[in-house]
Amino acid sequence: MARLHTFPGGLKLEGHKTISTGQPILKAGIPERLFVPLNQHIGSPAECTVEKGEHVLKSQMIGSVTDYVAVPVHAPSSGTVIDIQKFPAAHASGLPNDVVIIEPDGKDEWLERKPLPDITELDPSELRNMIRCAGIVGLGGAAFPTFIKLNPVGRQISTLILNGAECEPYISCDDMLMRERPHEIIDGAKIMRHALNAGKVIIAIEENKPEAIDSLQALADDLDWLDIQSIPVIYPTGGERQLVKVLTGKDVPSQGLPLDLDLVVSNVATAAAVHRALDHQQPLISRIITVTGSGVRSPRNIEALIGTPMSDLIDLAGGYTEDADRLIMGGPMMGITLKTDATPVVKASNCLLVQTPADHATEAITRPCIRCGECVKVCPVKLLPQQLYWFSQSKNLEGLQTHNLFDCIECGCCSVVCPSHIPLVQYFRYGKSEIWKKEQETVKSDRARERTEARIQRLERVKAEKKALHAARAKKNAAGADRKKEIQAAVARTKAKKAESTSSTENPDT
Amino acid sequence: MTMTILSLGVLAGLFGLLLGYSSVRFRVEGDPLADKIDSLLPQTQCGQCGFPGCRPYAEALVAGEAEINLCVPGGEDTISVLAETLGREVLPLSDEHATHVPALAVIIEEYCIGCTKCIQACPVDAIVGAAKQMHTVIEQECTGCELCVPPCPVDCIDMRPIKADTSTWAWPQPQLASGVKN
Numbered sequence: 001m002a003r004l005h006t007f008p009g010g011l012k013l014e015g016h017k018t019i020s021t022g023q024p025i026l027k028a029g030i031p032e033r034l035f036v037p038l039n040q041h042i043g044s045p046a047e048c049t050v051e052k053g054e055h056v057l058k059s060q061m062i063g064s065v066t067d068y069v070a071v072p073v074h075a076p077s078s079g080t081v082i083d084i085q086k087f088p089a090a091h092a093s094g095l096p097n098d099v100v101i102i103e104p105d106g107k108d109e110w111l112e113r114k115p116l117p118d119i120t121e122l123d124p125s126e127l128r129n130m131i132r133c134a135g136i137v138g139l140g141g142a143a144f145p146t147f148i149k150l151n152p153v154g155r156q157i158s159t160l161i162l163n164g165a166e167c168e169p170y171i172s173c174d175d176m177l178m179r180e181r182p183h184e185i186i187d188g189a190k191i192m193r194h195a196l197n198a199g200k201v202i203i204a205i206e207e208n209k210p211e212a213i214d215s216l217q218a219l220a221d222d223l224d225w226l227d228i229q230s231i232p233v234i235y236p237t238g239g240e241r242q243l244v245k246v247l248t249g250k251d252v253p254s255q256g257l258p259l260d261l262d263l264v265v266s267n268v269a270t271a272a273a274v275h276r277a278l279d280h281q282q283p284l285i286s287r288i289i290t291v292t293g294s295g296v297r298s299p300r301n302i303e304a305l306i307g308t309p310m311s312d313l314i315d316l317a318g319g320y321t322e323d324a325d326r327l328i329m330g331g332p333m334m335g336i337t338l339k340t341d342a343t344p345v346v347k348a349s350n351c352l353l354v355q356t357p358a359d360h361a362t363e364a365i366t367r368p369c370i371r372c373g374e375c376v377k378v379c380p381v382k383l384l385p386q387q388l389y390w391f392s393q394s395k396n397l398e399g400l401q402t403h404n405l406f407d408c409i410e411c412g413c414c415s416v417v418c419p420s421h422i423p424l425v426q427y428f429r430y431g432k433s434e435i436w437k438k439e440q441e442t443v444k445s446d447r448a449r450e451r452t453e454a455r456i457q458r459l460e461r462v463k464a465e466k467k468a469l470h471a472a473r474a475k476k477n478a479a480g481a482d483r484k485k486e487i488q489a490a491v492a493r494t495k496a497k498k499a500e501s502t503s504s505t506e507n508p509d510t
Numbered sequence: 511m512t513m514t515i516l517s518l519g520v521l522a523g524l525f526g527l528l529l530g531y532s533s534v535r536f537r538v539e540g541d542p543l544a545d546k547i548d549s550l551l552p553q554t555q556c557g558q559c560g561f562p563g564c565r566p567y568a569e570a571l572v573a574g575e576a577e578i579n580l581c582v583p584g585g586e587d588t589i590s591v592l593a594e595t596l597g598r599e600v601l602p603l604s605d606e607h608a609t610h611v612p613a614l615a616v617i618i619e620e621y622c623i624g625c626t627k628c629i630q631a632c633p634v635d636a637i638v639g640a641a642k643q644m645h646t647v648i649e650q651e652c653t654g655c656e657l658c659v660p661p662c663p664v665d666c667i668d669m670r671p672i673k674a675d676t677s678t679w680a681w682p683q684p685q686l687a688s689g690v691k692n
Binding site for chain 1: 551552553563565633636
């Protein structure tokens with residue numbers, strides 16, 4: 001086993017994972033209605049390619065993309081498109097997003113699938129394109145398009161790290177995937193390794209998942225390019241930068257990517273999705289989601305079609321307990337609160353956590369900061385959360401940026417240890433979105449200024465041109481007047497001449 | 511004594527020449543303070559401050575001919591940065607009833623008669639069209655200044671508030687529980 005390293009800060013948290021790992025993954029079946037959002041990834045949303053009333057087949061593309069940072073969306077089952085409308089999104093704002101609503105016909109009829117040639121004979125760029133067309137994004141929660149990650153952009157990738165750490169409490173979907181379907185992950189790893197032309201692959205798993213480690217190790221023994229690495233249990237070791245630090249001892253530069261160290265990090269579930277897409281021509285139309293927390297009766301992992309309403313999953317997990325009062329998509333540390341359980345499962349939904357009042361009792365009792373410095377000790381990025389908190393409170397955006405707010409991974413360690421229960425991460429999220437807003441406004445106002453200046457210049461130019469034109473005309477008119485005079489003079493002269501000649505011709509007569 | 515006066519006099523003369531030369535040689539074009547103030551204004555070009563655009567207001571501010579609380583679209587944020595930059599006291603917004611809702615102008619195309627009056631009024635050239643042709647607003651360029659609304663003889667321009675969606679939504683500032691002070 002390779003020597004491991006540690007990252008600064010971090011926390012030992014209670015896992016609460018065994019409550020959802022007791023039962024095997026349940027296949028959810030086809031819901032009554034599927035609500036498929038067109039924007040399920042980081043980047044520009046997909047554009048709808050189907051019409052109301054149209055019949056679609058399972059895996060048929062229903063949203064296409066033109067921008068680079070974007071992936072298409074597919075129909076999770078066969079049926080009829082009954083509407084395309086706004087629907088509450090799985091987003092922190094709870095604002096509505098465009099959603100394609102499909103009424104499944106129950107036949108689950110696939111679009112015709114053609115077998116692909118041998119993967120190893122395909123060009124990496126072709127492979128990336130196929131991964132893009134299958135709509136694959138990172139399934140760890142961030143939903144960044146995978147095909148972009150698999151582009152080494154001229155670098156020689158030494159290692160592909162598959163992240164099976166799953167360090168956030170309550171979440172166990174990757175654990176169950178690794179236990180039950182290790183071959184899918186390894187087949188996906190093969191494809192991703194080929195796309196990246198990477199030397200070796202490391203699958204990193206926290207020590208508290210011995211079943212997952214065993215099941216993958218059993219398959220990895222014969223493969224010289226694959227290492228299964230167990231890592232210590234400390235939150236947030238599953239963060240991309242923290243995982244790189246633990247495995248290699250190297251620091252990913254601030255504002256940089258693991259790519260700068262010739263590394264690529266991806267989630268194990270993403271690898272399984274890549275395998276399904278290329279070996280079975282199944283685009284990303286389903287995912288495993290952990291339905292857990294003290295607010296559901298029978299927590300478990302469920303494989304659900306994208307677009308299944310969360311309420312269906314709650315029913316499959318035994319329904320709500322009496323005191324359930326809050327829904328979170330993701331884990332308790334980094335998840336977002338959902339306003340309604342009608343919200344559909346999206347590609348980023350790794351966990352649906354149902355809390356009871358006891359889980360968030362401390363939130364109501366926020367007290368003033370006592371400057372104890374606990375937040376500084378636990379920050380895995382070595383930031384000064386307390387300092388950032390002051391800046392955020394006083395809207396000092398410059399201070400936030402000089403204190404590297406954008407290196408904050410929003411892991412929530414500082415909020416957890418704060419004895420005054422200050423929601424620090426909320427302040428940082430607020431600060432980040434204020435800075436983005438300001439940047440957008442600056443871009444817009446700079447453009448408006450340019451356009452105004454251009455307009456003023458244009459008006460002046462037009463004015464000057466008009467003036468010049470008038471002057472020219474006046475000159476012409478003046479010239480015209482001269483010419484008139486000349487003509488008049490000439491006419492007068494001719495007349496005089498005529499008069500003279502008539503008088504002289506008259507003379508002989510007389 | 512004379513030596514001291516002489517040498518100091520010579521030095522003073524030399525430095526004077528040097529300063530005189532550099533003030534000509536390194537002369538700054540334009541008014542840097544007005545540029546800076548202009549960059550702090552929202553560039554809506556709406557004229558609600560009483561000046562014909564953001565730049566003239568910036569120049570008036572630098573010249574001390576205008577108060578810092580006249581910019582309605584900028585609101586309190588702009589007042590506080592202007593106060594800081596110009597070293598003046600923060601004032602409440604001059605027109606306390608004025609509220610600015612970010613909006614976009616939309617031409618109702620079926621009513622447009624193609625008179626080009628709105629095109630001439632737009633301070634950022636964000637309306638395209640020609641005489642007796644239908645006009646339309648370039649959404650990305652519209653600053654929401656409302657200057658195109660009054661000239662329209664058929665009232666076919668609507669100001670539509672910009673709706674927040676998931677791409678423009680921003681996290682709100684957390685509210686401290688009541689009674690907590692930091």
